[in-house]
Amino acid sequence: MKRIILVMGAKGMLGRDLMNLLQTSLSNDEIIGWDIEEIDIQKEGDVATKVGKLRPHIVVHLAAYTNVDGCELDEEKAFAINAEGTKHVALASASCRAKVVYLSTDYVFDGNKREPYLENESPQPLNVYGRSKLKGEQYVQDLVKDGLIIRTQWLYGRHGNNFVTSILQQAREKRVLSIVNDQIGSPTYAMDVAEAISVLIQFGAQGIFHVANSDLCTWYTFGQAILKLSGMDKVRVIPISSKDLGRPAVRPPYSVLNCQKLKKEMGLTLRPWTEALKDFLNAHRLTIGRLGSQGR
Numbered sequence: 001m002k003r004i005i006l007v008m009g010a011k012g013m014l015g016r017d018l019m020n021l022l023q024t025s026l027s028n029d030e031i032i033g034w035d036i037e038e039i040d041i042q043k044e045g046d047v048a049t050k051v052g053k054l055r056p057h058i059v060v061h062l063a064a065y066t067n068v069d070g071c072e073l074d075e076e077k078a079f080a081i082n083a084e085g086t087k088h089v090a091l092a093s094a095s096c097r098a099k100v101v102y103l104s105t106d107y108v109f110d111g112n113k114r115e116p117y118l119e120n121e122s123p124q125p126l127n128v129y130g131r132s133k134l135k136g137e138q139y140v141q142d143l144v145k146d147g148l149i150i151r152t153q154w155l156y157g158r159h160g161n162n163f164v165t166s167i168l169q170q171a172r173e174k175r176v177l178s179i180v181n182d183q184i185g186s187p188t189y190a191m192d193v194a195e196a197i198s199v200l201i202q203f204g205a206q207g208i209f210h211v212a213n214s215d216l217c218t219w220y221t222f223g224q225a226i227l228k229l230s231g232m233d234k235v236r237v238i239p240i241s242s243k244d245l246g247r248p249a250v251r252p253p254y255s256v257l258n259c260q261k262l263k264k265e266m267g268l269t270l271r272p273w274t275e276a277l278k279d280f281l282n283a284h285r286l287t288i289g290r291l292g293s294q295g296r
């Protein structure tokens with residue numbers, strides 16, 4: 001049977017990679033992508049009507065307000081989109097018995113541990129973004145029968161602004177970069193998460209899964225690796241503390257996700273972040289040779 005798979009947030013960083021991938025990996029299904037132009041998830045009536053009319057079998061819900069500091073400064077907007085918006089998606093999906101796949105975040109944890117977080121550990125978000133996404137998780141758990149919640153972290157990819165593109169941009173303009181060295185996580189390539197989502201859908205997975213590239217680092221180490229692999233390692237990098245950076249939203253100091261459940265139940269382990277980063281840089285011709293000529 002040909003299923004209808006609706007991706008919401010299809011024009012975002014992960015959404016674009018996921019759309020491309022699903023069109024190949026689930027080529028027997030019909031893949032439909034909607035973003036804010038097609039549907040504003042804040043509008044409950046519109047979501048109910050449009051989803052009800054399409055009657056998808058699976059809704060992959062990526063739509064979110066993802067600006068972490070923006071969320072801190074505008075809590076109302078963060079909750080209206082990430083929490084209430086998700087409630088609208090969950091209700092509309094439940095009424096046509098569609099499965100919901102919801103993307104969530106490592107920022108649901110406070111990061112005060114020094115061991116990777118398991119799916120069943122108690123979330124304790126430190127910031128508004130984390131709290132709003134956690135509320136979204138709760139709506140999915142409460143309103144949808146066989147919901148799948150995928151927590152991922154530190155995403156970068158080909159589309160949209162992200163840490164990798166920002167570091168490369170800054171390195172072209174400055175000789176010295178200051179990067180925080182007191183937050184630990186696993187940088188994760190959107191393409192790899194897209195593949196994991198596809199596998200989880202094919203297995204009919206439900207419940208919570210952590211999905212991230214293997215190994216961990218700080219943003220500082222990640223920044224150094226980006227510069228080195230791009231032949232721009234003459235740019236000096238200074239480690240600073242989160243306090244020095246003074247961002248509005250507090251970030252967890254250690255938010256590494258334990259992805260053993262993905263390995264145990266799906267036989268899937270995402271490659272080390274360094275390998276994924278090399279692939280990303282190569283794939284987009286941000287290679288040593290090309291950038292070397294622009295490097296300092």
Ligand SMILES: NC(=O)c1ccc[n+]([C@@H]2O[C@H](COP(=O)([O-])OP(=O)(O)OC[C@H]3O[C@@H](n4cnc5c(N)ncnc54)[C@H](OP(=O)(O)O)[C@@H]3O)[C@@H](O)[C@H]2O)c1
Pocket residue numbers: 008009010011012013014015035036039040041042061062063064065066081085103104105106133151152153154155156160
């Ligand atoms: N990026 C990360 O590091 C990270 C980490 C963990 C989890 N996640 C989760 O993974 C998912 C995808 O992340 P991403 O980085 O790909 O995010 P993204 O690039 O910001 O994409 C989100 C998409 O949702 C759209 N959107 C915003 N408000 C909407 C609304 N009211 N109605 C419908 N669509 C709306 C956005 O449109 P506009 O661009 O026009 O606002 C954007 O196209 C999100 O659920 C996010 O919380 C991301």
